[in-house]
Amino acid sequence: MxxxxxxxxxxxxxxxxxxxxxxxxxxxxxxxxxxxxxxxxxxxxxxxxxxxxxxxxxxxxxxxxxxxxxxxxxxxxxxxxxxxxxxxxxxxxxxxxxxxxxxxxxxxxxxxxxxxxxxxxxxxxxxxxxxxxxxxxxxxxxxxxxxxxxxxxxxxxxxxxxxxxxxxxxxxxxxxxxxxxxxxxxxxxxxxxxxxxxFEDIEFRESFDKVSTLRYGENPHQKGYFFGDLEQLFDKLHGKELSYNNLLDVDAAVNLMNEFKNDDPTFAILKHNNACGLAQRETIYQAYIDALAGDPQSAFGGVLIANTKIDNSTAKEIHKLFCEV
Incomplete structure (x- = not known):
């Protein structure tokens, strides 16, 4: 060679x-x-x-x-x-x-x-x-x-x-x-x-020339990669690189919240593809408080999602919890 x-x-x-x-x-x-x-x-x-x-x-x-x-x-x-x-x-x-x-x-x-x-x-x-x-x-x-x-x-x-x-x-x-x-x-x-x-011929062809290295794969000893433009999907404000499990949780969170798109303020916390807390209330602040109360232990390191903008008081409350996304 x-x-x-x-x-x-x-x-x-x-x-x-x-x-x-x-x-x-x-x-x-x-x-x-x-x-x-x-x-x-x-x-x-x-x-x-x-x-x-x-x-x-x-x-x-x-x-x-x-x-x-x-x-x-x-x-x-x-x-x-x-x-x-x-x-x-x-x-x-x-x-x-x-x-x-x-x-x-x-x-x-x-x-x-x-x-x-x-x-x-x-x-x-x-x-x-x-x-x-x-x-x-x-x-x-x-x-x-x-x-x-x-x-x-x-x-x-x-x-x-x-x-x-x-x-x-x-x-x-x-x-x-x-x-x-x-x-x-x-x-x-x-x-x-x-x-x-x-023509819409029934053929599947896909190709990605961009790849991002994830923090790890399904388990910490495994490698993980995202094929596509990850930066186009997310605005990284701070923190570590995403892992494979983080992306799975984000996907599950988005699919879940799509069901509450036009509803009253709704907040969900997901971990390992499961919602460990979800609440719909008159304010996003109260929705977050009650979603967290569903399982505050599992919420640590989870993925947080809402169907509306996060106000200042809610953001301050969220800041007390470690979350991945």
Missing amino acids: MRGKKIRSALLSVYYKEGLEKIVKKLDELGIKIISTGGTHKFISDLGIQAEKVEDITSYPSILGGRVKTLHPKIFGGILARTSNKSDIKQLDEYDIPLIDLVIVDLYPFIDTVASGASEQEIIEKIDIGGISLIRAAAKNFKDVICVSSMNQYDEFLNILSNNNGDITLENRKNFASKAFAISSHYDTAIFKYLNQD
Whole structure:
């Protein structure tokens, strides 16, 4: 797993340029040949660094309004060639195809475009074809190629590049291949969910690129993770990280309180998915006092929920009790 491979040629084609400068300068410092497209080529040239244009290799310009740039055997052949396969190397020589052992590429912002409320045509144009193809090709051939598929990976890759003088281990290449297929899978899931809004095919596809580490799992010796945007769900004012059991109790609490949404002031205290106290009174203060009276011992470290805003007097009373949420 630790076999190293020196990078000699790199293909760069990115939508987002943030953070790219350091990598480009390191590649140039290491004497690595750079191949690039359109805006990326201009970005590199503006840094005073030489890069070869993709169209100079393929002898084809970018066509169809930019829909086709890198989709050519002289690019994909160089990425997918197996250096241990004599027939592959022979064909590279025969068709004058340059080997490419580093691919840095990202994807058009499809998810952000959908979220912006853009028109269908604008959204469709943000379905990446060349980028996703480059990612899959480079990741598939991880034995010979390393694929950097997001600007979120730039710092990690730059550290590897710098610390090893351009030599990349097989373990590194396989790790980045795994990240690449995670990105392509997440991207395709988003496209399916957008297009399927009009048809509602009975298919379940879900993908999360955000994960939060919980304080612990179901038991303190177990790990727990939340997949999704936890910060979008909660405003953390103070205290420790949530645990898996905390989230279960929050879910149970919300489902319970939904039954009292438009009722008089109601307060509930939950612990281990069970209500250890619930009361509905004329004021939220009295509702809390009576909910706590239901089982004051079990209420310690519980999850508190109400169907209305908490006033100052109630907040002061709650402050006397340790609660998780």
